Amino acid sequence: MPHVRNTAGAARKGRLKEDSVVEKLWWIVHKDLVSECRARRVWPAMLLLGAVVALILSMEMNAVPGEKPRLVSGFLWLATFFAGMLALDRSFVSEREEGCWESLRTYPVPPSTVYFAKLAVNVVALAALQAVLVPLFAALSDVPLLAHPAAMLSVSLLGNLGISSLGTLLGALAAGIRHGANLTALLVLPAAIPVVLAATEATSLAVAGDFGSAWWRWIQLLGIAAGLFVTAGWVLFDFVIEE
Amino acid sequence: MSTRAAIEVRGVTYAFGRQGVLRDVSFAVLSGQSVAIRGANGAGKTTLLRCLASAIRPQAGEVRWFGQAATSEPATRRLVGWVAHETHLYSQLTVHENLTFAARMCDVPRPAGAAERWLHNVGLWEQANQLPSRLSRGMRQRAAIARAMLHNPEILLLDEPFSSLDIEGKAWLLDLLGKIRDQGRTICFVAHDRETVAQLAQRVLELHSGRVREVECRTCGTPPALPARVA
Amino acid sequence: MKLAVKRRYAGPMGRDVLLGGLTATAVFGVFGFAPTEESMGEVQKIVYIHVPVAWFSLLALGVMAGAGLAYLARRDLRWDAWAEAAGETGWLCSTLTLLTGSLWAHEAWGTWWTWDPRLTSMFVLWMIYSGCLIVRGSLEDRHRRARAGSVLAVVGVVDLPLVVMATRWFRGIHPASPEMEPAMHVVLLLTVATFTALMFTVLARRYRQIGLERRLAELEDRLVAESG
Numbered sequence: 036m037p038h039v040r041n042t043a044g045a046a047r048k049g050r051l052k053e054d055s056v057v058e059k060l061w062w063i064v065h066k067d068l069v070s071e072c073r074a075r076r077v078w079p080a081m082l083l084l085g086a087v088v089a090l091i092l093s094m095e096m097n098a099v100p101g102e103k104p105r106l107v108s109g110f111l112w113l114a115t116f117f118a119g120m121l122a123l124d125r126s127f128v129s130e131r132e133e134g135c136w137e138s139l140r141t142y143p144v145p146p147s148t149v150y151f152a153k154l155a156v157n158v159v160a161l162a163a164l165q166a167v168l169v170p171l172f173a174a175l176s177d178v179p180l181l182a183h184p185a186a187m188l189s190v191s192l193l194g195n196l197g198i199s200s201l202g203t204l205l206g207a208l209a210a211g212i213r214h215g216a217n218l219t220a221l222l223v224l225p226a227a228i229p230v231v232l233a234a235t236e237a238t239s240l241a242v243a244g245d246f247g248s249a250w251w252r253w254i255q256l257l258g259i260a261a262g263l264f265v266t267a268g269w270v271l272f273d274f275v276i277e278e
Numbered sequence: 279m280s281t282r283a284a285i286e287v288r289g290v291t292y293a294f295g296r297q298g299v300l301r302d303v304s305f306a307v308l309s310g311q312s313v314a315i316r317g318a319n320g321a322g323k324t325t326l327l328r329c330l331a332s333a334i335r336p337q338a339g340e341v342r343w344f345g346q347a348a349t350s351e352p353a354t355r356r357l358v359g360w361v362a363h364e365t366h367l368y369s370q371l372t373v374h375e376n377l378t379f380a381a382r383m384c385d386v387p388r389p390a391g392a393a394e395r396w397l398h399n400v401g402l403w404e405q406a407n408q409l410p411s412r413l414s415r416g417m418r419q420r421a422a423i424a425r426a427m428l429h430n431p432e433i434l435l436l437d438e439p440f441s442s443l444d445i446e447g448k449a450w451l452l453d454l455l456g457k458i459r460d461q462g463r464t465i466c467f468v469a470h471d472r473e474t475v476a477q478l479a480q481r482v483l484e485l486h487s488g489r490v491r492e493v494e495c496r497t498c499g500t501p502p503a504l505p506a507r508v509a
Numbered sequence: 510m511k512l513a514v515k516r517r518y519a520g521p522m523g524r525d526v527l528l529g530g531l532t533a534t535a536v537f538g539v540f541g542f543a544p545t546e547e548s549m550g551e552v553q554k555i556v557y558i559h560v561p562v563a564w565f566s567l568l569a570l571g572v573m574a575g576a577g578l579a580y581l582a583r584r585d586l587r588w589d590a591w592a593e594a595a596g597e598t599g600w601l602c603s604t605l606t607l608l609t610g611s612l613w614a615h616e617a618w619g620t621w622w623t624w625d626p627r628l629t630s631m632f633v634l635w636m637i638y639s640g641c642l643i644v645r646g647s648l649e650d651r652h653r654r655a656r657a658g659s660v661l662a663v664v665g666v667v668d669l670p671l672v673v674m675a676t677r678w679f680r681g682i683h684p685a686s687p688e689m690e691p692a693m694h695v696v697l698l699l700t701v702a703t704f705t706a707l708m709f710t711v712l713a714r715r716y717r718q719i720g721l722e723r724r725l726a727e728l729e730d731r732l733v734a735e736s737g
Contacts, residue, residue, distance in 0.1 A: 134364030225636035
């Protein structure tokens, strides 16, 4: 085995090439996306649940005539939240099998990198869900959700980030508890209430084309919530994954 | 270099809930030594190795690698390779992808090439593009060993590495670990088989009800006790 | 792990007597001094328990998050015992807040529950406490329990202002700054002060009890270790 020692000297002095953290982050995301594409364990179930919830709720969409856009916005975000929970809840399950999580934690990768990688995967999952649900709700309800695409996109992204950042942190926490997988939704729901409320309001205002001070207030709240939760995840993730 | 402690364990205590597993365990492994850890089932061998690998943080005491706290710097972790009880292979990635991913995480230059070399070394070249679930337990063990050695760690921790290997595999692993030991790297392994222990280990530690005891030391006169200096 | 609690219980002390006197004064104030409200009658006196428990359930969240942060920084289980005690007393108080608030709502607004901003916020607070208690209960290892509880407490304390902000922007029916007679105001302040002192005493007792429980467990473990 001639090559066994080829980099050992450098390793001993800690001079091995320092791959950028961003690169490692990308490879963790890549690994998770490739795994999901092959096994299709989470996404089909998530999209199906979202669609079923949308169909069921569409029966009630005409209940209050005047409030229809607001009602549809609320339903849209509720469906996004509950179907998205499926993905958030599962984001650490694949790591747990065969103990992969243990070696990921002992690799020379800062915990914050793992957090941001998992966050990125969850944001992508939720974005896929939104890409299905927004047109679906628009079609089922005749509410022009996509009348102002740029506004809708920014609300969707900020709401997505708020829910995903919380879900990644609390999902990791729940995954550390034996038989605790069902706890994620319970823990995320109260914390995500401001995000869901603000996203609902901002969506219904965007549908009406009302971009006044109220709209800005909700967008600011969404931004602040996302910023705070991402920061909390970044700082606290280290403690959550420790065993 | 040879008298430097590669692993220092000071007063390590670990309990699952209220059940104590490790009780105030202290020992040191000098750089280049190979140490076998023995003990009955449930004596805490796996827990001790997980502490040494920094996969778990002891409730009291600390583990140091070459004088650096095991929990501090992510970069320090590159010094350690760990073959755990489980294989740590992702079920949806092929063996080659698994090894490449590990190489990337450990900053190995040209990760795909390194993964290929190690697939050759452990005799899994033909199974490179298969999912771990298609492999036998022994083959998965070989893949796990390759995963832990990809980055040429200075400290190698192995939890019952011989357990699922056939006779040929055992001989191969003995040979591989012997070479690594002769290169002056540090090996710490859990094994029950007296023969493999005798061939590979210079020292034998025994765990009994959460305490560690040195039962054998064949190293050239260096005392098994802790170095006096507290880093 | 040092959770030495050496002092023996030596009967009621000056603090307890003071607390008893304060409580008696507060009860007298509520039923003997404060005037009865015109439209709601005796039911209005719910406010003298509702406001103090609501106030303390907010305070306990701060204590829990502060102790949680201190634990994460120091890794000292004594801080976690504070967090645990605060979590339990906080849960108790937020439950009482919801119950007394519900009674009030039934009498004043004719409904047991409504999604008013303050009610929603209090409900979220109750869920934060409940989540903490459930997660704590399902983790056996003390340090893991402490870490999870601390993280949840910090997330809760970050979250609650956002909840309050978000829900307040929908208009609500809860009396924001109720107009009261000065005598009512004085009694309310007295009950808030009394209840805060009382609950802090309960919290401190619970802290002491947790310390003793842990000490007992440690001694049992040592006994097992030495005999086995």
